[in-house]
Amino acid sequence: MALGQDRLDTLEIPDGTTAEEHDIVTDGDIVVGGQSTVEFGVRGRNVLAGERVTFGGDIEAEGDCRLDVWCDVAGNVLVGEDAYLGERVHIGGRLMVSGDLDIGDDVDIEEGFEANGWIVIRNPVPTLVFYFVVLSQLLHIGENESAEELANALSGESEDDPLVIPRGSTVSDDAWQASTPATVGDECRLHGNVRAETIDVGADNNIFGSLRARGDIEVGEGTRVHGDVTTRDGTVTIADGAEILGDVSCSDLELHDDADVEGTIRASGDMRLIRSKASREAE
Incomplete structure (x- = not known):
């Protein structure tokens, strides 16, 4: 170190x-x-x-x-x-x-x-x-x-x-709240909204809450978010097989074509659809 x-x-x-x-x-x-x-x-x-x-x-x-x-x-x-x-x-x-x-x-x-x-x-x-x-x-x-x-x-x-829970943070059944970046590994099961500077979520997680950040948010493959995904100024990236059971609000959006968003998508900037290899080969 x-x-x-x-x-x-x-x-x-x-x-x-x-x-x-x-x-x-x-x-x-x-x-x-x-x-x-x-x-x-x-x-x-x-x-x-x-x-x-x-x-x-x-x-x-x-x-x-x-x-x-x-x-x-x-x-x-x-x-x-x-x-x-x-x-x-x-x-x-x-x-x-x-x-x-x-x-x-x-x-x-x-x-x-x-x-x-x-x-x-x-x-x-x-x-x-x-x-x-x-x-x-x-x-x-x-x-x-x-x-x-x-x-x-x-x-x-x-x-x-x-x-690791940074100084001055709060972790409760309602929220995981920190003023720093946040990273979530793979195969986690969390209750509560995640609030951080940026959020990077790995694969195959189940999050019973929303994600909110000032900067970028990444949602990994196969992860299910039971809530909204919102960023003030950053890019939201939603990977293959991810499910968002709420709305997505962001500046820019990168959305995999095999991801699922049940709510409304609002992007003030660019929206980019990432196509899977299977979709490209099917053409």
């Missing part, structure tokens, strides 16, 4: 992510920028949250969980390995940690906690500082393979890409 690179400059929803009734579930890590609100619970590998993040349900982390200062969790926190809680973190349920627990001052755990490893009460270092310290130590003792795995996780190059 290059120095100075902001890992939280895009709303990134990786392949296979599902928004269930109460939880967001992904196979990889979950990284939430400071001052964000996630009205769901979350389930993933490692869960990292910046300062003043609010979770509306449980946190389940197969690996580590790290919550920076003033985070608030409405439900339980279940951690498969180690947990790190900053000052004034509030947990509305129970904290259960299979490994070590590093806990800051004035942490409030309403239903108590259990940790199978060491318990250290102090002020944990900030999340990214902690991981860079660990990375440096791994390199120092010659654990190059472990260091490479950690560096790849920080740079988004691990086998399973992380779910």
